[in-house]
Amino acid sequence: MGAFKTELKESKILKIVFDLPGEKVNKFSTPVMEELEKLLKELMERNDIRGAYLISGKKDIFIAGADIDEINAIKNKDEAYLKAKRGIEIFSMIEKLPFPLVAAIDGACLGGGAEIALFCHFRVASDNKATRIGFPEVNLGILPAWGGTQKLPRLIGLSQALDMILTGRTLDGKRALKIGLVDALFPHQVFDEFVENFIEDMLRKGIKSSKPKKKGWILKIIEDTPLNFIVFSKARKQVLERTYGNYPAPLAIIESMRYGYKKKIEKGFDFDARKLGELIETDVSKNLINIFYLTEAIKKEKGVKGEPKIKDIKRAGVIGAGVMGSGIAYAFSSVDIPVRMRDVNTTALTNGMKSIASVYNDSVKKKRMKESEAYQKISLVSPSLDFSGFSTADIVVEAVFEDMDVKKSLISELNNILKEDCILASNTSSLSITEMQKSYKFPENFVGLHFFNPVPRMPLVEVVRGEKTSDDTVATVFALSKKLGKTPIVVKDERGFLVNRILMPYLNEAVLLLEEGCPIEVIDSSMKKFGMPMGPIRLLDEVGIDVASKVALILYNAFGERMKPSSKMEKMIESKLLGKKTGKGFYIFNGRERVNEEIYRILEIEKKPFSAEEVIKRMTIVMINEASRCVEEGIVESPSTVDIGMIFGTGFPPFRGGVLRYADSLGAQNILKELENLRNKYGMRFTPSPLLEKMAREGKKFY
Template identity: 40%
Template structure:
């Protein structure tokens, strides 16, 4: 029996799936040791946090902190919004108690750790502020000015922005070295990733403190440079943009989503756009286009849908209808884009959506957005649900070969436009027979992420 087990283990241990999973495991361990010992020694213990903005995200972050026995202030400027945030936090704790994640008798005491307020009266001993207000720079800067005056000097201000510049935000601060990004993913209580964003002025001590907090909250932190979209949304943007081009070329909503789900993703891009909201996706696409040019420019599909008053799941009118238990493609969507007859092959759907993300990852690596390919793959697996058995987008691309990926992008460029033009870094990898998963081509001792 032992011989049979050893033989079976030997077969499993040499598979690509095993190598991918082990690499992700090691990447997660490395992410939790993101700082050199002399920097890690500067981190402070977090005994009390404040969350600004009591929306779904703010309420979720407050619940997460309380669930891990950290005292929380949940602040909003509107009483009704505050009540909604507190109810959301309580509901999440109640569900955790019913599922055995926490003991049922602990639900009440943990919820009591959350103090809801409309003012800054109890902020004098807060260690970390997590800002989760509306995604507008001038609003966040005013909130930063207001709260900073009430905080102790050591407190860290961590913005939960998903797209705005941490550096620009910090220009409103009296202590810009205490301003960092701490980007949670929705739903907060389920998604294991947080992006920790270093602004130009962010101190090592502030970053180390929020990394320690993220680990205490049960999250895996990935350190990211302050670039538009950070890493996850930057790679997700071209993937979602391609949906419109596929629909224009005759693909169908169901066919696109089924193909990407069969690949291993938790949901297809059309369904994901419904969750994100067409208005939010259009705003992100606009910001990405401003930052990176035409390769991020979306098709007119989102404008067509928002012009029809469709925002996604938030108003029960997206690609799918949500008015009953069965999700179905809305007939109005079918009329807007035509039947198409399923005219795009599954393998082309996969390549057009995912190779864009791979290509964008090489741009990001050249810019030093993350420390290396392992962080790209870890972030996309934990932040988007990219199938772990495939190892992340760069590990998947590695299985195809750098030269083959470059050639396929050139083919797609010729047929569909310059958004598929291989990135200079990818061209260099192909010319030198390099590897998507090796750190060596991207290692720069001067990088701000080298610690």
């Protein structure tokens, strides 16, 4: 059975349904493209069709794009060039049809799906919440080579097109209509009927295809004259500021768009095809595609083996209305789960509700949701000074002070409040789940659920399995995390779990470099150039010097000398320089953010010259070493889980593929040699893990 089915209506309007057999989504593979070509050739010869529309047979999906497996299987730039040219050749047939073809977009329309829509004579979208139109190719380290880079700026304008393609951002139907990407927006419930009426209307008016949205004279001068070099220069500058040139795809997109915008579109298509060939051979693209596969695999996982019983979470409770607690309450409300948020004082609850409201208000300002929707979501959060309402909760997450005695006391109190099958989860970042669950009378229902700050933005959740945590509990919170829009990983119950255990040696090394005289600017700028989203010293200020110090001490007590924290952290706490929350830390946050130059005097540090190369080497090698220990000790099941954890939990540069894929690019023998040199110079914190020593001897890799 083929992917395309046709139905000619009495009105002589042809309905073309794309419904790829055996797949949850529609995607373009070589066989599908060949079938499309055959269909278009047949339609060229028809004289009984007045108009047609392409619609999806899948729920909430129009077309997800090209088949990633085929992209990943491309062997060289010549093959990539030919595949891109072939796609353009087939899509271009649409423009030569003897009748108008409408792309009827009801659901996700991404990549190649958005590109085929650009070749259609008209585009209409539904108001379905699942309708999102975008070009995410940049996230795979490539560019839209089936016409997107050339046709989109001609339709919606240069600036809008650059923004969409460079960010991979998707638009809902309303926004797509506003910028001229689609010609009409219709109700989801009666979409087919409205599409057919639209075609009749266009035929009646004699309009053969949609026209680009008219530009104001200022925009016309800026975009459609030689002055457009300003637009391209600004885009390039912004890309370099954001990526430090580590990602070649955004720069290639700008180059392609600039080349094609001033020439015939066919030349632009050819330029895109050649650029695709160059990009697809890069390690960056290969690493980004690997990350795509890893995240897709998590979507299919359950967190445990076998067939666990996954509980439906209908009501939730959160204890603690601080930054983490309010963030977790927001996460529940965002997916329409009513949540009771409890704290011990009114001020904390008021601030927590304000924090939740501010996230929703921001979404309203950015037109991601209506004001009425935001109000409805906020109303799902019920603040409380007591535990009323908690007896009906299916899950309760505690986010109180990071102290074992405080948490165990709270858990004991909850024994007489929560129902028997309620899951109790701790948001602890480093304390033992096994120890905590001893205080819960249903230990099989106790689990770690470690969110990262800020909860609304950070995608990772660590699901921490205690000694007595059941498979059903792990599977339930794993599924719940995905429902909340997070990427969950299951980790063993050891101090620091995975992310903090690898992150803390990295942050500590930054302070030790500072202690030796390396300027703060050099440390932070070096790691940002490496690809980290924020410098480690600046990150310490964001986390809070006191919080970071507490976690560092927990890890020091657990793992000994190799985790010994710098004494300078205590001096920062004594000086009440706690970071952003107090307005001063390593940086000053009052007014313009800047380095706190007083730090060098307070910590008795004399600045010395350090190279970026030395900083990057020391900072990354401690992460690699600790990550290898986590694999060796079975903290996670595989190296890929380490990489997902560090990318989504700390922002480790995706283009490098993750900590351990980056380690493979360096080679175990080279890493071992560097660690031994650094150990001789700086001490035992650089002692190589037994696994790295073994890998170096045997010439093995993590992947």
